Amino acid sequence: MDRRLDFIVGREIGLRQLLNTADALMLLEGAVRAGACGGEIVAADGALLASCGDAGPWKVLRPILVEGEPVGALSLFGAGVTPLLEGVADMLHTALHTLVFGAMKRLLTSETHTAVINQTYDELLETNRRLAQSERQYRELAETLEIKVHERTKELSRAYAAMLQREKLASVGQLAAGMAHEINNPIGFVISNLATLQRYAAKLKEMLAFYRLGCESHLPPPLMNEANERRQELKIDFILNDLDELTAQSLDGAERVKKLVADLRGFSHVDEINEMPTDLNAELEQTLSVLGHEVREGTVIERRLAPIPRVTLRPALISLAFLNVIRNALQLKVPALVLAISTEAGQGQVRVRIADNGPGIPAGIRNRVFDPFFTTKDVGEGTGMGLNMAYQAVNSCGGTISLECPPGGGTIFTIALPEERDAS
Amino acid sequence: MIEYDEQQRKLVLKLVYYGPALSGKTTNLLCLHDLLSNEGRGELMVLDTVDDRTIYFDLLPFFYVSPSGFRIKLKVFTVPGQVRHDATRKAVLQRADGIVFVADSQKGEMANNAESFANLERNLSFVGLAIGKLPLVIQFNKRDLDAIITPEEISGTWGPTGLPVVLASALRGDGIVETYEQVVSLIYDALDSRLGLTSRLGVEKADFLRSVTRRQQGYQ
Ligand SMILES: Nc1nc2c(ncn2[C@@H]2O[C@H](COP(=O)(O)OP(=O)(O)OP(=O)(O)O)[C@@H](O)[C@H]2O)c(=O)[nH]1
Ligand SMILES: [Mg+2]
16 A cells, blocks of 8 residues: 655745754754854744753854744854854854755755656556546447447348338328229229119019010910020020129129228328327228238137227328238138237227237247348248338337237237327 | 644745746746845745756745734745646646746747646646636736737737736846736735635735835845
């Protein structure tokens, strides 16, 4: 442990530090040899610093000044106040002052030197400490850098992919909406014309029946035979039978097209880019309707949609999330796929669960399924973007998406959305 | 302040002459030593120099005892102006009560002056002193030379700071005592408001100033 000496340059230095007793004694002894009876040096506080010989009846007194301040006195004793005694006193006084001044100078020099060395040493220590600290920081940084770069890259590619996807989606949505609009008009008059056609056909059928029942018997036999032949040739009976069926089916089909188009319009939400109170159950229904053609035969979709409060969010985003999670499940290659879709509210949240009876997701890759471009499907089947898009969309809605694979098999995706969102 | 001992009724003050190398700090002290009475004053101590350039410092001490018996020692220091002695400058600057900044008036020296002043600011804050709160007098020395900046240029630069500026020639002895008197007066005022020199300690300003700025007989 090094003991530090801290000097204030200019601090007061006492006479005792400037004049050592041996030097003082030597001077006093010289005075005695020169003829004085004795002498003494006394500090200003009365302490005797040095004395020699005897006190005589007479004494000459000289003040000792350090930096102009009287700090002590020199006394010489003699048989009388002689010029010799005065002269010796003056000499001694000068010698003392020279000694003290020299000592002062030496002390100041060495103290300043020490102060400077200490300070330089302090600065060195400080520099060293800072260097060590920054070195440690760099080392830590280097260690975490790889992880950070990895995370950052992941985030970036996620964001980039999401951006791409969102753009694509927006244009797809616009396309869908445009097409829906274009289809909506013709399908409208197709339906109305089909209905009219149905009515017309009924009238024609009635008229034909009237002809057959009322007029056939009055026809001359050759003409009647001809008419029967033509009827069989033209399969009129079959046509009359089939006509109702055909128009009914067409009408039904057209109605379905109309509904699909309406759903598509709603689903793409092109007109609704703002947040609004949204009925998630309705969104789920709409999503299922849009995905209707992707539902393979034998697939069972169970709905357990509880009454839940509306959640304020961008409907396009949340239906996008639903679409991707449900589509992901629908693509599972399971003989008898069962999809259970449920909603519930509680603890300030609305939760949507989409559960399948598939093989589940291996624990090792569970935390990667939301990564962009991550897919386990065959090439060409999945883009690896679906669940990432769902993740992004739910995030944007202020919610969370998580998954669990119960021991019994299958996967449950849970989308949790706060009932009320802080304005942020 | 270096020391303040109420019991001992003694105050030890520090005045520091700061400035770039060769601006004339040591010459200022030599000049004060010559011009001021040696009564109530110590010897000028010029610590080791190399080629006349200060390596540690110079010291000229003054000692005053008020009629009330209160003692004040005023130690006037110079710092080494050379850049490499920064550690010494910091050491000397500790607990300073006032500063005289000795600038070199020669035209080519303005950059050195500025750098030294910046160094003063830095080092003051290093030793825990605020330049704005410390009595500070600017001296433009070497007015006897020809290639010097004009008083207008000086007041243009320093006028806005409100700091007292003294034009001086340490070589001729002009403005040297004035510089010293000004800074001592400022130091007194600063201490008076802090310690109550007049009211509590019985140290009158006029008496104190007269004592520590007393001129040598025959100069005046
Ligand atoms: N012409 C002229 N020369 C001066 C004046 N003052 C000082 N000098 C000269 O300038 C040189 C340096 O003076 P010093 O007093 O040693 O300078 P300093 O500021 O103590 O320098 P450092 O100790 O290195 O910081 C000496 O040669 C002085 O004679 C002045 O007013 N006029
Ligand atoms: Mg010097």
